Amino acid sequence: MELTRRWIVLATAGVVFAPLAARARATQPALEGAIRALLGEAEPQRGKVKLELPSIVENGNTVPLTVSVDSPMTAADHVESIHIFNQKNPQPYVASFKLGLHAGRARVSTRIRLADSQRVIAIARLADGSFWSDSADVIVTLAACTEQ
Amino acid sequence: MPRVLLNLPSQAKRGEIIEIKTLIAHPMETGYRLDSNGATIPRDIINRFVCTYNGDEIFRAELFPAIAANPFIAFCTVATESGELVFSWTDDRGQTQSETRQITVE
Numbered sequence: 001m002e003l004t005r006r007w008i009v010l011a012t013a014g015v016v017f018a019p020l021a022a023r024a025r026a027t028q029p030a031l032e033g034a035i036r037a038l039l040g041e042a043e044p045q046r047g048k049v050k051l052e053l054p055s056i057v058e059n060g061n062t063v064p065l066t067v068s069v070d071s072p073m074t075a076a077d078h079v080e081s082i083h084i085f086n087q088k089n090p091q092p093y094v095a096s097f098k099l100g101l102h103a104g105r106a107r108v109s110t111r112i113r114l115a116d117s118q119r120v121i122a123i124a125r126l127a128d129g130s131f132w133s134d135s136a137d138v139i140v141t142l143a144a145c146t147e148q
Numbered sequence: 149m150p151r152v153l154l155n156l157p158s159q160a161k162r163g164e165i166i167e168i169k170t171l172i173a174h175p176m177e178t179g180y181r182l183d184s185n186g187a188t189i190p191r192d193i194i195n196r197f198v199c200t201y202n203g204d205e206i207f208r209a210e211l212f213p214a215i216a217a218n219p220f221i222a223f224c225t226v227a228t229e230s231g232e233l234v235f236s237w238t239d240d241r242g243q244t245q246s247e248t249r250q251i252t253v254e
Contacts, residue, residue, distance in 0.1 A: 062216040089214045090180050097223070098208040102201070104165035104226035110209075111216040113178075144216075 034092040044133040051122040051134040060114040060144035067122045069106035079106040088118040113144035159252045160227035169222040178213035196238040202231035227253045
């Protein structure tokens, strides 16, 4: 009787929490898939892009993020779009920004949520079709998204 | 109507790069949180932000649940001519809120 009840409790806990745990994390393949869908056949190069995030944040609910790209912003050489990805939130995408010639300066700031300590990746697409990237590691002491 | 904060110069020199800061009051409900009964709170976020300058699109953002509540977006543009800047935010229900600001370029 005792064993039966314990089993019911354990089985219930497993049924309830296992899917939650699985759902609450973007998997590494999901992240790679999202990045691959953006890049196509191209490979991103390191440099030009500068992703600024605090290295330690107390509250993952609002983390300031600034991404800038070293670009003259001329007709021949300008930033077309900037894409932000994360490793461990439920979805790999954070945001994508479409700039263009009229931006003058390729710099965008926003505030993001981080569900855990993780790496954030920024990829910029330039007018010539090349991709440039940067990444930043953030330690989060109070997580966002999946908590109440 | 959600409250909007916009910060941009009302006057600029021709060719000057101006920074535009935008913020809109919105909960940005992720769709991953549970209410007190254990039911999922449905997703409700602003998924698109567009800025046009005299009718030309100068900036567009596609947003996901990883953007913090009360989404803040700052970006730059070149002051080319006097006219109006229109900012519009669209949420998951398809509702769009727009704000207009005039700029004088000398």
